[in-house]
Amino acid sequence: MIKKHKNCYRLYPIILLLLTIIVFSLFAGCGTKEIAEKVTFDELSEIKNGERVLSEKAQSLDGQMVNIKGWISPISPLGGDMFYLIRVPGAECPFCANEEVDYFDFLIVHLDKQFPFTFDPISVTGILEIEKSKPTDYEAYDHNQETDDEYQIFLKIKNVTDLKIV
Known part of the structure; x- marks a missing residue:
């Protein structure tokens, strides 16, 4: 017969506590969602110097989860996996006017699946991506722009985690 030591019973609560801490620490991150910065x-x-430029806040959010509200542009490609999110409802095509294009008045939203067009405001949550690209000669000619060393900045939302009508 095995003889039990009377101090052995004092270890049971400690062992139970340690096992509980280990189990809870394994599941501590489950179900948590990354918090999106509202912008x-x-x-x-x-x-800056009379010119509209990318803000320091936008630069700090490049690659981060953001949430922004706007409207789907009526000129967005239908049935595609992307659309233009615009700051005001019913805004004209940002590329069609003979004026200089303001690339800060819209975001390009890339989706994994199609979202139906709506005239209602929407909220989009995803990763903000800042893309700088030089316009081609055709684009510059088409939009009456100079083809110098300036880069166009495109703001994109990728890896959309939430998209809803607000």
């Missing part, structure tokens, strides 16, 4: 179109750009 507005106005926060994505600022005026």
